[in-house]
Amino acid sequence: MTQVSMTVNGKAVSGVVEGRTLLVDFLRGNLRLTGTHVGCDTSQCGACVVHVDGRAVKACTMFALEAEGAQVRTIEGMANADGSLGVIQQAFQDHHGLQCGFCTPGMVMSAAALLKDNPRPTEAEVRAHLEGNICRCTGYHNIVKAIMAASGQDVAAIAAE
């Protein structure tokens, strides 16, 4: 068992973990930040996406110890300082980009990473970027629409209420 320390959503945290403890299990189990989800065991669903030092990372593919000293951001850290929804979160609500909500934290974190690098992505770019995030509920239509809206694009022309 080893001590690990990192900054999560701006707060210094530490814990004692095994070498095999995954970052996602540290976040969920030790820190009780259960917004980051586990949807698979082959690193493909993206339900576990968090940001580590500003990069989107699948928290199921990283050991907690590898995040020693890192700046980690999870879905719990995405709202505005006053507690209101951040731009991407708000766009997901406005455009019904979630149903059961299980894939949603990963989707929001992936979308945030995309918009940081590419502030006005095309539909094709959004879809390609979401290759590593699986949603079973929405058929993706409203997720793609929400992300494009969050980037400030006019999505009124895209079909659907």
Next chain:
Amino acid sequence: MPKDSNVGASPKRREDIRFLTGRGKYTDDIQIAGQAHAVFVRSQVAHGAIRSIDTSAAKDMPGVLAIFTGADFADVGGNPAGWLINSRDGTPMKEPKRPVLAHGKVRHVGDAYAAVIAETADQARDAAEAIVADIEELPAVVNMAQALSGSTYVHDEIGTNQCFDWGWIEDNRAATDAAIKGAAHVTTLDLVNNRLVPNAMEPRASTGDYDPGTGEYTLHTTSQNPHLTRLLIAAFVLGIPENKLRVIAPDVGGGFGSKIYHYGEEALVLAAARRLGRPVRWTASRSESFLTDAHGRDHVTRIELATDKDGHFLAFRTETMANVGAYLSNFATVTPTFLHGTLMAGNYTVPHVYVNVKAVFTNTAPVDAYRGAGRPEATFSLERVIDKCARELGIDPIELRRRNFVKPDQYPFTSAAGLQYDSGNYDALMDKLEELADRNGFAARRSASEAKGLLRGFGVNSYIEACGIAPSNLVGILGARVGLYDAATVRVNATGSLAVMVGAHSHGQGHETVFPQIVADMLGIDPASIEIVHGDTARIPFGMGTYGSRSLAVCGSAVVRATEKIIAKGKKIAAHMLEAAEGDIEFAEGRFGVAGTDKGVSFGEVAFKAYVPHNFPHEALEPGLEETAFYDPANFTYPSGAYACEVEVDPETGKVTIDRFVAVDDFGNVMNPMVVTGQVHGGLGQGIGQALLENTTYDANGQLITASYMDYAMPRADDLPFYTVDHSCVTPCTHNPLGVKGCGEAGAIGSPPTIVNAVIDALQSGGKPVTHIDMPLSPARVWAAMNA
């Protein structure tokens, strides 16, 4: 226009706030002090005789608290089938016991035969690997035809792999045969409805707890219907009193059918919690989900369509083998029968329909209802054979359908498969479809595709489904072992806020937003003052849960009935307050008034008075304002629709790309268009997945080849297009108070044949004589068909 929050408007979903901020509470998110962890030991072989299980090394490993094997549950009950099907000869279906843990034999890869409980999940996993089982591998029964003809049995005690041989309607068989024999034209199609894994993104999870002080069990579990789960565990499996078992299904990350059923893991964590005196939790890995969640579809079918020379339908005859897997899951027997056979007249006035279904045990995971459940299979068979027939007869596929549609003046219409459709207008749907799909522009788009070296096809289909499951009277006659009503309690608090306890369970459907719209409209109050409570047997009256597009049609109707009772009680209280006759009280816009006067009291004042009844006439007027209603539907509801898509096929590679997809549905009245549209999108995603990508493959030894997201092709964002969705063609349901029909499954029902029809159209336009390709239409399959 409706007010922002009322019925017919699309207020934003209130549940989204917690999901978007990481504060949803799914089963695995809930930790209980003192919890231990369960890990299951699962069969690596599809079929084997358990000779011995040696747990001696495992039980002394660090952290291990207990080990269970099948022997521990030999004396408790099995997980039952919810629907009795009789064979054509009148004999009842075969119902082998489905134990908590496999005992004697393992019957599919993933069949659990032991479980380890330890302090941590890792310790439990380590110990599970130290269990040594001597399992003699037996030949696996995988292929359905071989299962029926061979002499290796999944369940030796029943001496056959055939669960039942069902005919619908048996008395129609001879007339159907005669109609086909005498017909001017008969189109025959052999097809496979590919096996799918539902793949809700939240894996199944359960935590059992036991309180020795009260003798009460609590189960947190990923369920679409906690009361049904309670009934199955209490009355059938563990034999504990229902009042001593509380089942909580908190936030649930999708279900699509797979979380309707009771699974052995739920019983195990409860039994273990009792033995250890500690909470015991388990969460499936995705691999376990692939191996053990109930799968969907898996039919092998021959369908024949007889017509006269002008394409008027004379008869449909269907022969299907339906895989039920190794054990009967709770609704495995109704899905390929009544949810499939009764829909085999489609939207058509065909006079003769006969369906034969043989259900087959195999050494594969159980198969049960998956989004659409039987109706996608029916629609696929019908709409594919109709399309083939149109090509054979040289009649436009839309015209052929229109020629046979039930017409608007024919309702109520009794179909040749025995259902009574209450309302619909299939021509209007088709009109809307032709407009939105811009059929007139297709020729130009085809030319443009051809100029790029691509083949373009147009595919169409119409569907009808039976939702709002289900009238208890009818399903009782047909073999259901439960009633299929639902229930709601409306509790008005003294200060005027409301809690509405509903039997439906929301795992993505938006009930927390939509049900308040309905109640707020009826009571003339702010929906924000209404809380929806669901998913906890201790907090809701009763409920059969959410599946079969039933939440609004059945539970929503119960909500309406309970709210009507609130208004009726409110009138009594208002009459007392206003010193008027009860019959003179009118209720509108949140106010109880005396007819013909300006005297009145608000809803809030009445609520307050109900709980501060200082001068109520004793006995004549009860305090309180809380009402419960159970609602049992009079009939199924019958959503219908017309779908079209255009595909481009690359003749070099066989790759199919969907260029546009239009779904036009009649769901009856629409409460929240945003949510309804979202439901259609989701169904389309799954239906397109079935048509182009998804397939569940077992090899000849019964090994699941597609057991992870590396091998099972889930639809990703870049596989799917934007969809055009319309639900403006409305024929209200005639028998429920909201006039609603249900929208949850439509997309998954209507889309697969649409896509296959479009691909066949594309290939034939390129001169390829291809009449059918089995799903999924992967590049390899399409290319092979083109180059056969």
